Amino acid sequence: MKHRLFLFDLDDTLLDFKASERLSFERTMRELGLQAVPDGLFVRYQAINLALWRAFELGAVSKDFLKVERFRRTFAEYGAGLDLDPQAASDLYLESLPNTVVLVDGAQQLCETLAGIGEVGIITNGVEHIQHRRIRASGLHAHLSFVATSEACGHAKPDARFFNYAVNMARAFSHQETVIVGDRLDADILGANRFGIDSCWFNSGGQANNSEAVPSCEATRLQDVIPALRALQSL
Incomplete structure (x- = not known):
């Protein structure tokens, strides 16, 4: 060679990463007190997250912005019925990722x-x-x-x-x-x-x-x- x-x-x-991402997302939602994750919430998060990573790679957004913004946008799409803290979600999610390695x-x-x-x-x-x-x-x-x-x-x-x-x-x-x-x-x-x-x-x-x-x-x-x-x- x-x-x-x-x-x-x-x-x-x-x-x-897709397997780890889902496990960490679901764990984060539970720790935020969301016992039943709404249908489509994770799929929508994935789409928003992917778009923000593409923007980061183009130099359009910072990584610190991305880490919280992906949750803010996801929660905002579900309105008042999903009143969760995006900063807390980001912190919990990032802490969970190393524990869900596949x-x-x-x-x-x-x-x-x-x-x-x-x-x-x-x-x-x-x-x-x-x-x-x-x-x-x-x-x-x-x-x-x-x-x-x-x-x-x-x-x-x-x-x-x-x-x-x-x-x-x-x-x-x-x-x-x-x-x-x-x-x-x-x-x-x-x-x-x-x-x-x-x-x-x-x-x-x-x-x-x-x-x-x-x-x-x-x-x-x-x-x-x-x-x-x-x-x-x-x-």
Whole structure:
């Protein structure tokens, strides 16, 4: 395998964020005294949260604003019948996330194998102190050389400045020997394209690529990542 530096997105690549998100959201609502979560509340929260993260990646909103605003907007849509404190919801939710970690199938073995070949690092736009706690809770930290966060960098994926920040944390770096594995075309793969490194799109849902991002290879399971990377050598 030609690659020696493996950069992994965290959420919905190595960790099943969707599962953790639902568990933490439901726990937060219960702790706020909401015994029965209204139909569609979590789905609406997800849509609002996703839109705000996209805005953050474009530099339109701050992460501190996002963390509370997603709950404020969600609660506001349900009117007076959902009189809950968005700041309290944000605090409870973030505290819950490290306790609801779910690994994507094959994540532990993949990181362990690649750490034996080269160097494995995490690149994430998530909340820094929460991501570090989640990584430790998952057990993945044993195989990692570094964790690069947009919060510490000051720039988020897909900005090339974030990728430059990340690779400078590695013991060694060359464009030809570096690859990113991630699920987001608009953040992970597009960022890799702009930075001039290989990318493996973790497309677990078998989605069509209708974006400008061009992955070097694709895998629908983490177990398929290494074969996909090895196949790049023959191209």
